[in-house]
Amino acid sequence: MPFLKNLGVEFAVEIGSGSGVVITALASFLACACFATDINPEACQATAETAVLNGRKVDCVNMDLLGAFRNRLFDVLLFNPPYVVTDPCEVVGNGLNRAWAGGFHGRQVTDKVLSTLDLLLSEKGVCYMVLLKENNIQEIQRFMNENNFKSDVILERKLRGEHLYVVKFSRIL
Amino acid sequence: MKLLTHNMLTSKCMKAVTVGYPLAINASDVRVSEVDFNPDFIAKIIPKVDWAVLWNAAESIGQLEGLPKEIVENYENDQDFLKKAHHVLLEVDVINGELICPETGRKFPINNGIPNLLLNEDEV
Numbered sequence: 192m193p194f195l196k197n198l199g200v201e202f203a204v205e206i207g208s209g210s211g212v213v214i215t216a217l218a219s220f221l222a223c224a225c226f227a228t229d230i231n232p233e234a235c236q237a238t239a240e241t242a243v244l245n246g247r248k249v250d251c252v253n254m255d256l257l258g259a260f261r262n263r264l265f266d267v268l269l270f271n272p273p274y275v276v277t278d279p280c281e282v283v284g285n286g287l288n289r290a291w292a293g294g295f296h297g298r299q300v301t302d303k304v305l306s307t308l309d310l311l312l313s314e315k316g317v318c319y320m321v322l323l324k325e326n327n328i329q330e331i332q333r334f335m336n337e338n339n340f341k342s343d344v345i346l347e348r349k350l351r352g353e354h355l356y357v358v359k360f361s362r363i364l
Numbered sequence: 365m366k367l368l369t370h371n372m373l374t375s376k377c378m379k380a381v382t383v384g385y386p387l388a389i390n391a392s393d394v395r396v397s398e399v400d401f402n403p404d405f406i407a408k409i410i411p412k413v414d415w416a417v418l419w420n421a422a423e424s425i426g427q428l429e430g431l432p433k434e435i436v437e438n439y440e441n442d443q444d445f446l447k448k449a450h451h452v453l454l455e456v457d458v459i460n461g462e463l464i465c466p467e468t469g470r471k472f473p474i475n476n477g478i479p480n481l482l483l484n485e486d487e488v
Contacts, residue, residue: 259481
């Protein structure tokens, strides 16, 4: 958290903000402009309401990932992706299934974001992502390293049936 | 949708579109609400804003409120300018209306303050 305060964040965004609790918490903590996207229109509505109820400003847009935003805007990107290993055919539509269905290795959506991270983040930008052990963190770290990003596991938690990590990705300068 | 957000949105993801920027705004319901003024923050984000796009967007929905057409010199220390920028960027909300792709004319609805930029499968 002190790291984020020192980073001098102007624009922060959460992909798949759902209920909106995470981006609202960030908006309470950092004096920056906070944005959110979700593929599910009802989730967008929920995010907007959660922000308002907590007296925070979050501008939410209904879109797939960050596809409709200009390039290299965001200093902080938060993403708790659909990481569950599922049949790839479950990764369709705009419904609730999009909140968990991650397709092959649970990486279908994650990989889409990570492979374009250079275009999503500003020069100083960082990305925090929730990942599952089955997503193969080492392979992700290798791939990101080849693309000039370092990845640090900053949190690890074993729950019943889920071994989760929060990984921070930042540019290798 | 704030005009700051509008300044950041494109329709570049559509397959027939090359730039997709700026999106035109057709507003049927605009709300203005007071937001705490943080001059340092506004000064920091001005370099990230496409000013011409902001000015045109504000004009198109009748919310200029004296916003200069160009960024003034030494804007960091110009409270009056920063206040006007703050107002247009953060206090004006398009509640209902639509965004329009400059290349294809595709309309994206804005309902309850939330723009819907989801695309159909055949548009990607």
